[in-house]
Amino acid sequence: MKNTGLLLLFILISITSFGQFNKYFSEETLRLDYTHAGDAKNEFFYLDELIAEPFWGGSKINLIDNFNYGKYYFEVYDKESDILIYSRGYSSLFAEWQTTLEAREVSKSFEETIIFPMPINPIIVKMYSRSWEGELLKQTEYDIDPNNYFIQRGLRKEYPVYQALLHGKPSEKVDIVILPDGYTKDEMELFKQDCDKFAKVLFDFYPYSEYKDRFNISGVLAPSEESGTDIPKDSIWRNTLLGSSFYTFDSERYCMTTENKSVRDAAANVPYDQIYILVNSEKYGGGAILNHYNLSVNSNKQAGKIFIHELGHGFAGLGDEYYDSSTSYNDFYNLDVEPWEPNITTLVDFNSKWGHLIDDSIPVPTPDSTIYYSSMGVFEGGGYSAKGIYRPKKDCLMKSFDGDTFCDACSESIVKMINFYSK
Numbered sequence: 001m002k003n004t005g006l007l008l009l010f011i012l013i014s015i016t017s018f019g020q021f022n023k024y025f026s027e028e029t030l031r032l033d034y035t036h037a038g039d040a041k042n043e044f045f046y047l048d049e050l051i052a053e054p055f056w057g058g059s060k061i062n063l064i065d066n067f068n069y070g071k072y073y074f075e076v077y078d079k080e081s082d083i084l085i086y087s088r089g090y091s092s093l094f095a096e097w098q099t100t101l102e103a104r105e106v107s108k109s110f111e112e113t114i115i116f117p118m119p120i121n122p123i124i125v126k127m128y129s130r131s132w133e134g135e136l137l138k139q140t141e142y143d144i145d146p147n148n149y150f151i152q153r154g155l156r157k158e159y160p161v162y163q164a165l166l167h168g169k170p171s172e173k174v175d176i177v178i179l180p181d182g183y184t185k186d187e188m189e190l191f192k193q194d195c196d197k198f199a200k201v202l203f204d205f206y207p208y209s210e211y212k213d214r215f216n217i218s219g220v221l222a223p224s225e226e227s228g229t230d231i232p233k234d235s236i237w238r239n240t241l242l243g244s245s246f247y248t249f250d251s252e253r254y255c256m257t258t259e260n261k262s263v264r265d266a267a268a269n270v271p272y273d274q275i276y277i278l279v280n281s282e283k284y285g286g287g288a289i290l291n292h293y294n295l296s297v298n299s300n301k302q303a304g305k306i307f308i309h310e311l312g313h314g315f316a317g318l319g320d321e322y323y324d325s326s327t328s329y330n331d332f333y334n335l336d337v338e339p340w341e342p343n344i345t346t347l348v349d350f351n352s353k354w355g356h357l358i359d360d361s362i363p364v365p366t367p368d369s370t371i372y373y374s375s376m377g378v379f380e381g382g383g384y385s386a387k388g389i390y391r392p393k394k395d396c397l398m399k400s401f402d403g404d405t406f407c408d409a410c411s412e413s414i415v416k417m418i419n420f421y422s423k
Helices: 002-024 093-097 185-202 260-267 303-314 408-422
Strands: 025-038 043-053 072-078 084-090 108-119 123-130 136-144 161-165 174-181 215-220 274-279 286-289 293-297 379-382 385-391
Touching (some): 002 025, 002 108, 025 260, 043 108, 043 136, 072 108, 108 123, 174 260, 274 303
Parallel strands (some): 174 215, 174 274
Antiparallel strands (some): 072 084, 072 123, 123 136, 161 215
16 A cells, blocks of 8 residues: 555656646747856856757656756746746856866856756746855846747757667657767768667666666767867867867867857757767767766777766766876865765765765775775765865776776766656
8 A cells, every 4th residue: 555655646746747847838948048258266147049949858747956966057937926947957168167277367258058948938047156165156047038039949950860769758768869070971870870889888887777768869960071070289170060179178188069059059959858979089088067068989999988987977967086187177176065966075065975875884084995995985086186085986987997887876876867857
């Protein structure tokens, strides 16, 4: 009887949530493009344009984001009732750039986007930024009428779609759209093969291997004029659709793009929860940012693990657990504040992290000793810092590619996110 009661409660909640979606939203997406500008100490948000896109890929039940992940957060309120009807946390390339030495000397602007289901009635969008002290502070708000004739409607760039994996309705699955960069028209067959390859690789790794039926994976057949990607230090510049480039923030292996509009225009051809850009290159590299986009190369010998590692950032909000000098960031984390990423800690609020996964016999912090190599613990070094930030295990796919597994804390976080988008 107890299990029957829980099932009935779940069904009731699901019906109520679907009703809420249908009350406030249609099946399309409203895309809000804005410019994010500033320097190391200051930031400004400038509305660019609104675009009504034809597909909504997200959950119709889990509309409110309670993870508290991300440097930024936005809320959508029904204007008439002032009821919160949608929210999401996310991060951006601008936030990372703010921690570079360049940001201390110059100001820059970056293209950014937030998306949410197309509202039926007028809404208010409130946007927040997380301060150095870890607080989400409101930066701006926009009053939007979905019937405004200045909202552009439809696809800007229409492309064929390749379905690499299909398991059900977009609203009930994790929908990954794979975008090609540096694949010419003659290389679209190679791109299809790469979509299949990475759709297989994803489920070679736990916990994804246990949840294959929760995913849809699509590829947008959008060719570039030239093959490859930019490698500035080698004076290699390629005319590609999405403008990817190595040496982002002067870090050789960091391959990203600042051409957000091109990325979003291509992704809009399908319903999606996550954007994954595949770059046609054998050079080692990639990058990913929570609910912004993921990127990795297609043909490096480590391409599969790069793909998995980067998805950990963009999809599950996982932090990097390594602490070498290969990044260009300075003072990325405030050691007096608990970081929002679920797999790193400053011990300021460790009770909110993975303590429930550690055996009572394991000391906290955990000594850097071989006897604890296979144990879950609290090991110093992570988040680009050798001191003051701690990770859950000696090694993990978010630290290095020496092994083939995520630690228990990362796996748990991935499963939570899969459930959020597919239940």
